[in-house]
Amino acid sequence: MLVFEFKAYGKSSQFTAVDEAIRTAQFVRNSCLRYWMDNQKVDKYDLNKYCAVLAGDFPFASELNSQARQASAERAWSAISRFYENCKKGIPGKKGYPQFQKDCRSVEYKSTGWKLAEDRKSIKFTDKKGIGKLKLKGTRDLHFYSFSQIKRVRLVKRASGVYVQFSIDVHRKEQTESSGNTIGLDVGLKEYYTDSNGVMVENPRFLRKGEKVLKRCQRRVSRKVKASKNRGKARQILGKRHLKISRKRKDHAIKLARCVVQSNDLIAYEDLRIKNMAKNHCLAKSINDASWYQFRIWLEYFGKVFGKVTVAVNPQYTSQECSSCGAIVKKTLSTRTHVCQCGCVMDRDFNAARNILSRGLGTVGHTGTFALNASNALGDESSTFAGEILHQQVMS
Template identity: 80%
Template sequence: MLVFEFKAYGKSAQLIAVDEAIRTAKFIRNSCIRLWMDVKGIGKNDLQKYCAVLAANFPFADELNSMARQASAERAWSSISHFYDNCKKGVSGKKGFPKFQKDCRSVEYKTSGWKLADDRKSITFTDKKGIGRLKLKGTRDLHLYQIKQIKRVRLVKRADGVYAQFCVDINRSEDIEPTGNTVGLDVGLKEYYTDSEGVMVENPKFLCKGERILKRLQRRVSKKVKGSKNRGKARQVLGKRHLKISRQRKDHAVKLARCVVQSNDLIAYEDLRIKNLVKNHCLAKSINDASWYQFRIWIEYFGKVFKRVTVAVNPQYTSSDCSSCSEVVKKTLSTRTHACNCGCVMDRDKNAARNILSRGLGTVGHIGTFALDTSATLSASASNAWGDETSTPVGENLLEQVIS
């Protein structure tokens, strides 16, 4: 499934109608959550039927397309099923009990309620909300896909306007020549990552660089009277600045992950639990600014697209173990150089990256070696491997997840 996004343009009355459709979708979702809380044994089909009851009782709900109402019910069931899954798995801590949505920013249509123009440059919504025809502006060409391949259309409201997203039912796959290279990645705060060859990529620190402007805009918002139009304008300017930083992070992660995957046949990286790492209040802001998890997600995605092997290894003791003799060399966070009794002296992050690569190679079933030009067996197998949708944890059999 591919998602193409376009900027949508319309008159002020049309944008107000989009807001009304989003509020209606939020009402239906929250009503379904309330029904599940009040009535025992409610299932997905019951929520779908409840949408018709809401449409009969509330005229503003009847104005929304029937499939859009069903999509809102599916969102409610998604949160409920996620809660059930966490309970079955025995997840520690909070299980994610479904909550009522306070700030909804999108409404989703299925295969009805909208009509795409022949030139693919505008879309018309045909329900009773009165959204009408919206102009589309973007770089993607929808002429390459048939209308029946578009399974969902979303209207998403952001700080800088309304966007239309098209979910196209197609699998992306590209064939590229094998490189014969393998790499291990150790992410950090000083450098974004250090690979097993010692190559370091600088951490861009987008939030840190834009924090001065954010603080000034936040002070401007706090000085305005609550509920006034000037406060709303100031909030919009602040939201645009946060949106810019978010897009910078995503752009950096996408380009970097694509470059790494295209340059290597196997990529090994740390299986980090970001949720636990950010509990350290001293480093939480810097960890979130680095967006390691987003970088990992895009590595796994491009691994599937370009048919590369992606392996997530346990990060435990990767910094303390010597990559040459496997001896444990304890160090503090301030110690940036790895020095072992065997004579191995290198950067701390490079040593960790080599350990990550060694564990990744061990997971695939090959002997870990850093003489990459001699590992012909690994190159032959990795060049024809398909990256799985999820990475391969250590201890699992890669042959069950990767087609060689």
């Protein structure tokens, strides 16, 4: 499934109608959640039927396309099913009980309620919300795909405007030559990552670099009178600054992950729990700014696309264990050099990256020089999904 995004252009009245459609989708989602709370043994199909009841009781809900209402009900059921799964798995702490949505920013249409122009440069929404025809501008070309391949159309509101997303049903697969290289990655805050070859990639620190501008924009918002137009304009500028930083972070993760996957046949990385690590208040901002989870997601995605092996290993003692002799050398976070009694002296992160690669090779198995080809390096069979533990790794 590919998702293409285009900037939407139209009149102010059309964007007002988009806001109304998003509010209606939020209302349907929260109403379905309340219906589940008040009734026992409610399943996904009951929520879809309840959408018709809402349309009959509330005129503004009937103006939204019927399949868009069902998509909002599916969002409610997604939160409910995730809560059920967490309870079955016995996850410690909070299980993620479904919450009412307060700030919805998107509405999703299925196969009806919209009509794409023949030239693929505009889209018309045909429900009773009055959105009408919106012009599309983007770098992607929809001419390569038929109308039947477009399964979902989503209207997303951001600080920089309204965007239209197309979910296209297509299996992406690219063939690349086998390089015979293997690599282990140790992510960090000083360097973005250090690989098992000793190569270090600089940490961009996008949030830290843009923090001065963000603070100035935040002060301007605080000075304005609440609920005034000037405050709304200041909030818009602040939102655009945050959006720019998040886009930089995403672009960096995508390009770096693609480069790593194309250059190696096996990529081993740490199976980190970012949420637990961010509980350290001294390092939380830097950890979230590094966006290791996003980098991991794109590693696994490109592993499937290019047919490469991506494996997540247990990070326990990767920094303390000596990569030469296997002895445990205790270190604090401030100790950046690994010094072992066997005579091994190297950078702390380099030592950890070598241990990660060793564990990754031990997980998938290897004989002598590790070499893979496209037939036995299928990413969909070897990639560990985010949140899974090591012993659940499924290999061919």
